[in-house]
Amino acid sequence: MRVAEWARPVPPVRREVLAALPEVDEGRPPVLFVPGFGHGAWVFAEHWLDRAASRGFPAHAVSLRGHGGSGAAPKASLRAYTHDVVQVAASLPRRAVLVGHGVGALVVTHALARYPAHAGVLVAPVLGGWGTAGTALRRNPVGTLPAAFGGRLRLSRRQLFSRRLPDAAARAYAGRLGRAAARAQWQVLLGRPAEPAVGDPPVLVLGSPDDRVVPLPALNRAAAGYNAAPLLFPGMGHDLMLDAGWPEPIDAILDWLEKDTRA
Amino acid sequence: MRQPEPADPPTAPAQDGSAPAAERPIYDRGDTVCVVGAGASGLAAVKNLREHGFDVDCYERETGIGGAWNWRHDRSPVYASTHLISSRPLTQYPDFPMPDSWPDYPHHSQLLSYLERYADHFGLRQHIWFGTEVVRAVPVDGGRWDVTTRSTGGHGAERTQRYAAVVVANGHNWAPKLPTYEGLDDFRGTVIHASAYKDAAQLRGKRVLVVGAGNTGCDLAVEAAQSATTCWHSTRRGYWYAPKYVFGRPADQVNDAVLALRLPLRARQWLFHRTLRLTVGDLTRFGLPAPDHRVYETHPIANSQLVYHVGHGRITPVGDVVRFHRDSVELNGGVEIEPDLVVFATGYLPRFEFLSPEVLELDAAGRPSLYLNAFPRHHPTLAVAGLLQPDSGLFTLVHWQTVAIARVLRLRETAPQRAAAFRTRVVAGADQRWNRARLKESTRHWFEVSHTDYLRAVQRTLDELEPSAR
């Protein structure tokens, strides 16, 4: 029973979707990238979209409402973010693969409960709960504390990127980050975990043991939820799609899609 | 498309002597499930069966998908100006939302494009055999079914294939239910059923009598108010006309917000009556009969324009038709009117020509006996999808219904004892109504369900059939 969905549908909003399409359509499933809080679709447009397209996967990235080039939504909830992902997924010509990064991975787990995706990929997933907050507070109290009071969550560039990424680039990327709605931030801490995925899609979890936002035990736990171990990329920061060494994780995702889902 | 293997075929039992059945081979399709019809219900069935790992052959007599919503189909009941009666969120498939940029009440052409995108998105077309009609489905040993098909229009040879199960999704809004009246045959005006109404040109310059106060009857009266010279609207009793918008929101969404409060039926009825009083007002002032029942006891009518046109004198509400004369129609109370065109918006009846009546235990009037409007008592490998008349859109309900059908069929293989326990419930619970209100007895309400009551019941069934549950 989803009375809330019927009685109070999520209001529409302009959604930014960036895409890179392969030259010839080989019938591969489209891949939809979902950025985490503060990030917009641009984080995938830097490298990953083209990489996926060059390997034959139609690649799309959506900016959640209030992020990137999408319409403003200061009161957005996790439900609204999930709605954005499912709307874009359903607009694609074929069953999509949903790839979520950071809190985007949490949004993807909720979307998987609503939409029978071809597959799901959780990259450095922040799946919520108080553990998340604890880690964030320990590692970056100044950036995190305001968020606990509805303020902006500031992740430092040292949390997001490894030292291999030139400083100028790291600074530029960090400067482009925005913020999520306060309500949604709260829901990450307090919200219920997602219902089980519909249609039993295969799910891959990957991340870095040196991620300073998502610690290794959290990665292991997330992967264990899908009866698997995470794929690890040592030496990388939280933002695997922007950090130096970005080709490795995306190639691993695409390899997995080709092999394990017969894409 | 895959071609069946004619390996060492048995032969079809003679059915009706019309075809040389005895010599015809039966192709065994193994564990494949047969779905009849590729309308909204058939498509959901194909998708959810595929999602549960079944091979599926779907037969569709038309050359395209969409059923009722494909108005090129000769049996489609939609007309040029048909819009949804239920609003978007209450209509869509729960796992494939309509674009949120669409209007609250999309046009029928949008519905068709939605169904086409659904079929493409989930790769359903490759499982559908178009232009192929199911002419017979006969149960054989081991719960299997011999399904005989031929190309639409009766061309070409018949062909029989054996399936593990059959899901019937043939729709119930295409066989017109026509009333009989004394003198009707001699009436010189034109008489059509609503299913033959396609666009307003048919009404232009005519004096029109619309019979029936269902959603279609009301829509057609509104059409006639705008195009015809005169419009009489004949209704047997008074109805509750809910506007499509209340408080600036789609009325069904507001209603569901109230439902979420889980108030008792009586309280909801009281609230609904109050709201209608405040928004629509007293309809008897316009000459409309007062309702003789409480809301929720008949299929709800959502129409904002009917009252408006009655108020402008463009629609004249009249009573029941008594008999027809050569040039006129006699109404209750001796009134006579002289319409050029009579439109019977008197509904549809379900038809299952390819099944023998005892399979679905049809009663004398043609009403089947089913659990959850889907599961027959004596055939565990047969199910009917979409035989519902909800107070909301159909697609949500038919989605969960077909998930339940797929789970039941799976469970027969993976946990036969649990499947058997479900059978007990089917036998005991057939004919149960999924509606708390006492419905007016009429064929129109045979399949009437309250979407919340029905979905709760399906939810219980789904939990019970959960693959991992014990």
Ligand SMILES: Cc1cc2nc3c(=O)[nH]c(=O)nc-3n(C[C@H](O)[C@H](O)[C@H](O)COP(=O)(O)OP(=O)(O)OC[C@H]3O[C@@H](n4cnc5c(N)ncnc54)[C@H](O)[C@@H]3O)c2cc1C
């Ligand atoms: C005027 C009107 C307005 C409506 N408005 C709404 C609304 O607002 N919201 C809503 O949810 N519903 C509405 N409906 C109900 C509508 O019928 C359903 O939405 C939906 O189309 C039913 O789908 P179905 O697949 O069950 O049946 P259908 O759409 O009728 O599809 C059945 C399919 O089976 C095929 N078929 C039948 N017999 C055979 C056979 N023997 N062999 C092979 N193929 C066969 C047919 O060709 C057809 O394609 C409305 C109906 C009408 C008449």
